[in-house]
Amino acid sequence: MKLEFWFEFASTYSYVAAMRIEDAxxxxxxxxxxxxxxxxxxxxxxGWTDSPFNLFPAKGRYMWQDLQRQCRKHGLPLRMPSMFPRNGLLAARLACAHADAPWLPAFVQAVYRANFEHDEDIADETVIAACLAHAGQDAASILPDAQLPAVKQALIARTGDAVRHGLFGAPSFRVGDDLFWGDDRLADALEACTALRSR
Amino acid sequence: MKLEFWFEFASTYSYVAAMRIEDAxxxxxxxxxxxxxxxxxxxxxxGWTDSPFNLFPAKGRYMWQDLQRQCRKHGLPLRMPSMFPRNGLLAARLACAHADAPWLPAFVQAVYRANFEHDEDIADETVIAACLAHAGQDAASILPDAQLPAVKQALIARTGDAVRHGLFGAPSFRVGDDLFWGDDRLADALEACTALRSR
Incomplete structure (x- = not known):
């Protein structure tokens, strides 16, 4: 039984999950x-035109405090991003186009580190090019994929799938049809995987 | 270092926390x-006039699914309440009036079990009277406290404190000035307590 890991590049707790999911x-x-x-x-x-962490200030203040604790707990670096949320469209298109590539996790993690460790703008092509290079890829040959109509359409369809699956936040995990929301449900989701496997 | 446990009687995850916090x-x-x-x-x-679990249907559907899993994990009974959220004003006034009574935890837990195990209306005086009796108290002498102006005022002040402390949901935990939100942060909050104690 595979674990589906649904992430959004702008999402703070997706950063935590993306950095620790492979080991876990x-x-x-x-x-x-x-x-x-x-x-x-x-x-x-x-009806939200911004992150709920910006729309609801108490929730946002708490999140940044809690995020620091979670990063400390998991040994992850954190530099408060000077812009939040950042636009992850370019990175998401590439991650969708190359969803099953063996280098995909390394690319995704590099994008999260750019955003939350190095405070870089992940909407910037040069930042994403460096992330592709970090994952051992030739940026010049992969970056143009983000402009392909089929790739744009695939990300729209993917987001439609998310809605159909009942997703409303990130990170989320799916095990069969069961949904788990939030980095703090990773252990539960993995346990659901192993329980299904042992049946 | 004490752990402050902030709960709302209508809150589903507060039920889970209230039932397991004493042992933990x-x-x-x-x-x-x-x-x-x-x-x-x-x-x-x-700007919300209802629970976010009602206002945002995907979030609500997920919560009920997740709540079942959390209750199963912690060995807690759960009967889906026929009304959500229920009005916990009466119970909250009494819990505020008798915050430091030794029977308070038993009363609070009885109210949560009425709401989430027995699907009873916790706004009903007879239900709350039974919860007081369950906690070994004489309901007839305690119920009238809920109508005392000083008690009403104390609950208003308590809720004002919650806002000042940055609370935006329940359950929440405070350790010194540090805030922890959600039943799944109970372990982190307790760890913060013991870390402060060992300094």
Whole structure:
């Protein structure tokens, strides 16, 4: 039983999950499917034109405090981004176009580190090019994929799938049809995987 | 270092926390301060006239699914309440009036079980009277406290404290000035208590 990992590049807790999911899943022998999607369209559907962490200041203040604690707990660096949320459209298109590439996790993690460790603008092509290079890829040959109509369409369809699956935030995990929301549900999701496997 | 436990009687995850906090805190020798408050006024301040689990259907559907899993994990009974959220004003006034009574935890837990195990209306005086009796108290002498102006005022002040402390949901935990939100942060909050104690 595979674990579907649904992430949004702008999402702070997706950063935490993306950095620790490979080790956590490997420890219990579970394979991870990386599924980039966009939260923006989902938030807009419920009338939000910004991150709930900006719309609801108390929630936002808490999140940044809690995020620091979670990063400390998991040994992850964190530099408060000077812009939040950042536009992850370019990165999400590439992650969707190359969803099953063996270098995809390294690319995704590089994008998250750019955003939350190095405070870089992940909407910038040069930043994303460096992330592709970090994942051992030739940026010049991969970056243009983001402009392909089929790739744009695939990300729109992916985000539609997210809505159909009942996703409303990120990170989310799916095990069969069961949904788990939030980095703090990773252990539960992995346990659901191993429980299904042992049946 | 004490752990402040902030709960709202209508809140589903507060039910989970209220039922397991005594054992969890006792295991690490931490004392719990039970702090009832009202989420309604806090939600209204950010423009919500109902629970976010009703206002945002995908979030609500997920919560009920996740709540079942959390209850199963912690060995707690759960009967889906036929009304959500229920009005916890009466119970909150009494829990505020008798915050430091030794029978308070038993009363609070009885109210949560009425709501989420027995699907009873916790706004009903007879239900709350039974909860007081369950906690070994004479309901007839305690119920009238809910109508005392000083008690009403104390709950309003308590909810004002919650806002000042940055609370935006329930359950929440405070350790010194550090805030932890959600049943799934109970372990982190207890760890913060014991870390402060060992300094």
């Amino acid at each position: 899943a490997a420890r219990v022998g579970v394979e991870v499917e990386w599924r980039a999607f966009l939260l923006g369209p989902i938030f807009r559907q419920q | 805190a006792a295991r690490v020798g931490v004392e719990v301060e039970w702090r009832a408050f009202l989420l309604g006024p806090i939600f209204r301040q950010q």
